[in-house]
Amino acid sequence: MNLENSTQPLAPAREFSVLLTSTPRGAHLARFLAAEWLRTWGLLPGVIDTAEHLVAELAANAVTHGRLPGRDFRLALHATADMLRIEVTDTRGDDLPRCGPPSPDAVSGRGLILVEAFADRWGVDIGPVPRKTVWTEIDLLPAEAR
Template sequence: MRAETATPTDEFTQRLSATRRGARLARRLAVHRLDDWGIPYGSELSDSAALIVAELAANAVTHGRVPGRDFELRLLLTGATLRIEVSDTRCVRAPTAPATPPPADADAGRGLLVVNALATAWGATDRSVGKTVWAELLGSV
């Protein structure tokens, strides 16, 4: 009898400064890494991942920032599932998508609606310091 092999998993983890520059870099690093893994720039999966990383990283540096502490981006590719995780160090309640969209003239409040629309699943988990907000996407490599 032959032993079954597990689906190969690619993983990328990077700590970044909790600044707007760090959030922009997270998005760029994510699409670059996905391209290395065979998910080309401009593909639907790459573009969706870029939007989700941009939103979660922006939230980490805006709402989850603790002075002097970084945030972390983690990408996991297992089969057809891409998992995006952004961890920050602020110990506050986990985010939830708003029940209704903000007013049309509001400057903020749509980001998690975008994540909710693009991700197959998403949520947040506590960690010893802070929280991790994650999103999963299904695609083909």
């Protein structure tokens, strides 16, 4: 048996990155652009829906909590054969996200709870100063295939 012919090369990694204004319109555009790029990459509709929700929450947080006048935020998507990574970078590295239950009468504050529910993993990378990147990962293969 020739093992060289029996293995298939991994699908190439796909990447997309864009700077957007730190406004509600920029957050909306982030969600729209992410969905369009993920469709062109041929990801399953369920993955695209999940990714849209994650991008919406991370972009809304960047616009609400990471905004400095005149500074944009960056949306980056990285897809491999087994994982999709979503990154949103803003210029408020001093204001880290906090995940906790909001007060019952609060009208906001549930975004990271949703991120935690939709993503397989999420976290925050600090730097370079003054930036922070909030990232999420979605597994594209079932656990037994990984």
